[in-house]
Amino acid sequence: MSSSAMxxxxxxxxxxxxxxITQELQYYLGPEATVRPFTREGEDGFLITTPGPCLTDEQIDDICVKSKEMWERQAAARASSGSEKPLKRPLHRPVVISKAGSGGGSSGSSRRRKDDRWRSDDRDRRRA
Structure with a gap:
């Protein structure tokens, strides 16, 4: 069916x-029905494209019940996996590079200046 008749x-x-809603839509409205996220007048929702009528109140209620069950299963899965899976925070532990007043900051900046001089000398050699 052409999209103009949808x-x-x-x-x-x-x-x-x-x-x-993605899994259930074609069950209710047929194989040509599609759904995608859509914002209308600043409110998030779903744009349903179908050759026939839209979902009935009963069908929307059924989708809402199944959605609630999905969120409950996801929450239960997160709760059970959270106790088994160790946190990855040890991988993100900060490493001190320099501290103010320890004198470490000035050596890093002088090293940077030396590197910049080396780069400019190298550029001059390439031009010649």
Missing amino acids: NKYWIPHLDIHKKV
Whole structure:
């Protein structure tokens, strides 16, 4: 069916999990129906494109129930995996490079100046 004959409907995202509506939409509206995130007048939701009518109230209620179940499963999975999986924070431990007043900061800046002189000398040699 051509896209000009398709109907477009917007529904708010409230209580609807994107994965659930994506999985369920074609079951309710047929294989040509599509859904994508869409913002209408500043409110996030879903744009449904279908050759027929949009979802009924009962179908939207069913999607909301399945969405709630999905969020509960995800929360339970996060809670159970959190106790088994160690934090990665030891990998992100800060390493002191220099501290103010320790004298370490000036040697780093003088080294940088020496490197800059070397680079400029090298550039001059290449030009010649």
